[in-house]
Amino acid sequence: MKALRLGTAVESTFQGGGGNGMVPSPRLLAPNGGEATHHREEGGNNGPSPGLTALRPTKPRSGKKLFAAPAGNKPPRRREPIWRGLVFFSVALNIGLLLSLCVNSTTTLPHHNERQEEHQACLINLDDAGRSGGKTMASQEEEPVPKLAAAMAPSTGKPAVTPESVINLDHGDPTMFEEFWQGTGSAAEIVIPGWQTMSYFSDVGNVCWFLEPGFGHEVRRLHRLVGNAAVDDGYHVLVGTGSTQLFMAALYALSPPGAPAPMSVVSTAPYYSSYPAVTDFLQSGLFRWAGDASSFKGDTYIELVCSPNNPDGAIREAVLSSESGVAVHDLAYYWPQYTAITRRADHDIMLFTVSKSTGHAGTRIGWALVKDREVAKRMTKFIELNTIGVSKDSQLRAAKVLRAVSDAYELPKGREAHRLFDYGRRKMVERWSMLREAAAASGIFSLPEETSGYCNFAKETAATNPAFAWLRCDREDVDDCASFLRGHKILTRSGSQFGADPRYVRVSMLDRDDAYDIFVKRLSSLR
Amino acid sequence: MKALRLGTAVESTFQGGGGNGMVPSPRLLAPNGGEATHHREEGGNNGPSPGLTALRPTKPRSGKKLFAAPAGNKPPRRREPIWRGLVFFSVALNIGLLLSLCVNSTTTLPHHNERQEEHQACLINLDDAGRSGGKTMASQEEEPVPKLAAAMAPSTGKPAVTPESVINLDHGDPTMFEEFWQGTGSAAEIVIPGWQTMSYFSDVGNVCWFLEPGFGHEVRRLHRLVGNAAVDDGYHVLVGTGSTQLFMAALYALSPPGAPAPMSVVSTAPYYSSYPAVTDFLQSGLFRWAGDASSFKGDTYIELVCSPNNPDGAIREAVLSSESGVAVHDLAYYWPQYTAITRRADHDIMLFTVSKSTGHAGTRIGWALVKDREVAKRMTKFIELNTIGVSKDSQLRAAKVLRAVSDAYELPKGREAHRLFDYGRRKMVERWSMLREAAAASGIFSLPEETSGYCNFAKETAATNPAFAWLRCDREDVDDCASFLRGHKILTRSGSQFGADPRYVRVSMLDRDDAYDIFVKRLSSLR
Known part of the structure; x- marks a missing residue:
């Protein structure tokens, strides 16, 4: 249910250093403008609004169920059980209601306007709803200043996606992997006491003296x-x-x-x-x-x-x-x-x-x-x-x-479900398969040929499943694929930024499932 | 009992970019050279040596006793109770034995030799010995690979000081504050689950989109x-x-x-x-x-x-x-x-x-x-x-x-003992008083005049107690104070690096107590 709805981001050179580069355009987020700057920056003071709080518990934390399939297996894509559909519906309804209060329109196309970056007053934070086990940042709310703990819960500040959202795949933001790490329990959790690692130095005997x-x-x-x-x-x-x-x-x-x-x-x-x-x-x-x-x-x-x-x-x-x-x-x-x-x-x-x-x-x-x-x-x-x-x-x-x-x-027994590269390969194979099907269904896009090689790590022949898709629009009347896709609410990075033909775009393959699913579905419908 | 023994560090400009800047000279650490480079970088593989492990438990964690004096009070300097003396003696004995095995000499004066930075094979890690409460990195040793947990315990890689050590006050390494944070329990402790804060983005609506x-x-x-x-x-x-x-x-x-x-x-x-x-x-x-x-x-x-x-x-x-x-x-x-x-x-x-x-x-x-x-x-x-x-x-x-x-x-009752600025001021007043006494006892150094003002925060008149001492050597035959002090095993930064007279040096006032104490004692003895 999590995803993003960001504006376009054009990578600028130093000549245009004032440009926005990775900074998303705000128009998509909040085209309403207004005097919200300080309200935004001070949001932690006010604590979450009742609307936001009410939304949090509805977010599914599916980490526990992610690894039902044996590692290395490539299950058919079946990710819409009934409960998920219900939760999706519930969250979508809530988000719809909330957004209708906060922004004038969620479907406005990206329009670069740097002066309005801070005018988004209704960001939805779904990242601190809890997790499958262990202590969370949010769980620190029992401490004396609960509002602050809530404000400190980490987030991307990105609102959730809906089927009508602009989908931003311009950056290689690797949020696909969150799902994996939600399933690993405390194995990757870290605790740092207040007094630790205060010195500039980590290892004075090493060339890289600040390397832990x-x-x-x-x-x-x-x-x-x-x-x-x-x-x-x-x-x-x-x-x-x-x-x-x-x-x-x-x-x-x-x-x-x-x-x-x-x-x-x-x-x-x-x-x-x-x-x-x-x-x-x-x-x-x-x-x-x-x-x-x-x-x-x-x-x-x-x-x-x-x-x-x-x-x-x-x-x-x-x-x-x-x-x-x-x-x-x-x-x-x-x-x-x-x-x-x-x-x-x-x-x-x-x-x-x-x-x-x-x-x-x-x-x-x-x-x-x-x-x-x-x-x-x-x-x-x-x-x-x-x-x-x-x-x-x-x-x-x-x-x-x-x-x-x-x-x-390396450790024996019971850890097979938590093997990152198995998980990652399974996801990437699945996503590339979806993408190739979508491109074929559309008929106006082409993708690099799939290549493969013997993987010394996996001990089997494996195809390349790149983290970005280098997508070409073959329609003769389309000179600028990024603009064409932007017109269909898909944000990508133009080939021209890579020293290449603007009929190409780069598409991130590492976003969250919900955004990726909408992207693929939308792509397949383009003619 | 903790401190550092580092070589000199000369701040280089880009012309000498290959120079060592903050990197301590290795000669002090391990003048013996040898083929230890990989042993050092691979230390985590081998786990701590028995000698190092044996040393760890002797480190005092005095956090619990730090705040006996009421906040804001300025107690007379009395920091040598019997237990502390005993622990000091014990640790010094162990360190002495260990160092005698590891390095040729602990008293060699700094000599800049960049080729030997990694030849220090016997760093002593005293930072992971435990703490006053809560979960520590070291406490994760119950996990499957105890050696790794030990290796990951954070450290500066600095060996402990002894009364004969070279004292490095060249950098403003603020380890003085460790003592304070050891006393604050879990108030400043952080827990980060594996799945959190994975995105590049923190707050897409803000000018500074990566600000949490x-x-x-x-x-x-x-x-x-x-x-x-x-x-x-x-x-x-x-x-x-x-x-x-x-x-x-x-x-x-x-x-x-x-x-x-x-x-x-x-x-x-x-x-x-x-x-x-x-x-x-x-x-x-x-x-x-x-x-x-x-x-x-x-x-x-x-x-x-x-x-x-x-x-x-x-x-x-x-x-x-x-x-x-x-x-x-x-x-x-x-x-x-x-x-x-x-x-x-x-x-x-x-x-x-x-x-x-x-x-x-x-x-x-x-x-x-x-x-x-x-x-x-x-x-x-x-x-x-x-x-x-x-x-x-x-x-x-x-x-x-x-x-x-x-x-x-800001919160009521029971927190007075954990007020950082009260603690910091008390320490700085104490240290400046010690330093002025030492300079007076020596007779060959001068320091900036003490100034004071009404502090709107403390609601009282307060003197300046800078984080660095700008020390001038007044002896007529000394043109280069940093060299003179280095000859007495005190490393400071020369005035020439600040666009000033090399008869001045900058001395860090923020190191740990043991190093600071030795510095002051040594300074007072110079004639």
Whole structure:
């Protein structure tokens, strides 16, 4: 019953730094405008409205039932039992009533208007309704200031979707994985007492002095389990505030400060839309975006190799080769739920993130495996200057999460139901199957060919099931697929932002079930 | 019994980006070198050595006894009861034995050698020995893999101090506050289930879309309680990965992208040593360090105003004034433990951080209060491009911590013992008194004059007790105070790094009691 209804988000470069990038347009949320700014920001003061409170208990927490099917099995898609239909109806009714009070229209099409971002006064928080077991943030309401506890219950601030909603699949927000983690009980729960991890330092003897040793350990353990990347033979583990910070750190580390010109940063198109934006937004004298690697002329460069590739899921290798060129491998999606693990990657710099491996985007934890000690030190230096290290709380949490993933595979008996990669692959296979059917039913879209390989981790042949769909609109009168889809209340990211044809769009495959279901249904109806 | 023994740390500019900055020199830790790199990084695999395990239980957790003295009272310094002496002796004996096995010498003076940072094979972790109540990380050892739980127990990786140790007061690591938070029980403890806060988004309706509403609420509440900064009348709350990221965000937001030359960034000397380093390390075309504000010529600039000032504790105002100049106010130390709260600051951009207000440096959470909406949006854009938001886990934790601070003042009965600012002021008054006595006993040092003002928060006249001591060595044959002190195993930061006379040094006043005590004793003996 949870989902999102956001406005379009256009990734801006530094020239348009005032633009909204990931920030959703507010028009969809609250086209009514008004003087609600402070009411919104101060919402915690007032506690939830009776309407919101009444809504909470109706949210299904189905974590306990998620793993009835044996792990690795691929059940037919049957996700509409009667109780779920009833709950859906009940929640939809409540939401409908509430929204009719709060916003003028839930079906207004996205219209970018930055001045109204804060005018959404009726956000619905369905995330703090409770869970299948253990202590929750919401359960702290027995403490002296119940209103505050309620206000602190984490949320995306996103209203629920309805069949009429605008569906935002522009970002790769990995909320699909919430369902899995709701089923793991306390295995991935973390408790941090007030006095813990107060120092800047985590491990003064390490190159990366702010790396929590427990996190570094779980990173190595998981890679050994999955077999997707080398971690022995001298690799350094570095932690970053998401892999984006590590990406910048790599650019910094690989660009000699005294060079006559900025280092050229390239990647084969279609390339991840953030690469040019993040490279150039500070107009650094050290490095500069130089576009598509396949048309680059020169010997000195940093080539970004994303594999499986964002946006199109392709398995990639570096296309350039030179003595003075270097590669950074972004392996965010090189995990068994998305692709076959065909080899143990052993590149000089490899980037990973919990956002895509486990779905914990809000934790903002990425890591790099780095061969060269001097490069590792210079990357560490970047993070020191940029943010004086990385949140220890998030590192501890990420360590606990990664540990739960490994434990489910390595510890005996009773853990099969909690195997992340089995769950993820099952979901992705199911979603890709739905998407291909929808595209076929519509007849106006095409998708990349399915490829497969023998997965050393799963010990079977596995198809690629990318985290994004690289969708092409084949209708001859459609030059701009993103606009066409937006006209049908589906928000995606245009191919033009990836250095590619705007007849392509990138579609996130990782949203929650309800949003994904509506998307697929709507897509299949387009002609 | 806890403290640190680190090497010197010289803040480097981007030209020397490969230098060590905050990274402690390893020589002090392990001058023996060897092939221990992987042993260190893999420590979690092996579990703690018997020696380390044996040491843990000896660490005193004195949280329960900290608040015997009534809040606001200033007890005479009497912190050596018999039990403490015995425990000290016991721990010192154990540490001595252990260190004699692990390192060649604990008294070697710092010698910068970057190649040996990872050669420290015998770090002593005293931080996970338990605590006064509630669930700890260490208590999770009952779970299936006890060794891992032990390895994940957070730590600074710092060995304990002894009377012979090198004392590192180069960084403002606020571990003094651990003692306070050990005494607050579960008030500041946080529990995060595995499925929570997985989305990138926190509050899609807000300018700062990654701000957890509960954190924003507690920030405003605390400022209203303390009266140190305006939060109403349209101020936006932005969250950052520490205030350093917000500092960079402010530079980005205030530098017009199309300007003919980079914006000049200035601050009156002595200025915080990170300002030039952070401004220039990426060689941005948007902004550039331009030195001491008091000698700046020009109309267009960003003036950094740190008040109370790092390093010298002075209360500051902007010294430049021009139509096209702007100021950023760094108010990290404008809290009642450090200075009298004489007015409610209401500048255009004000920066704060939990590192200095509550002592939670490892949490990496800062916030900005920003008047102008467009500036707030552009600062948010910086953080989006730099790290795609800020750790939600840390925001939730910071919210809980700030809430505990406010609750102790606002809720009735029984909370007087847990009032952070009362505790902090008592400690700082005590430490400054000790330091002034030591400087007087030595005869070769001078300190800034004590100033005072009426504190609107404490409702009494209060002296300034800065978080750093700006110490001058008056001996005529000493040109470089930092070198002189290093020769006596006291590590400080040279005045030259603050744009000032190297006869000055900055000394952190926020380390743990044992390290501070040794420092003061040693200082008083210098002639």
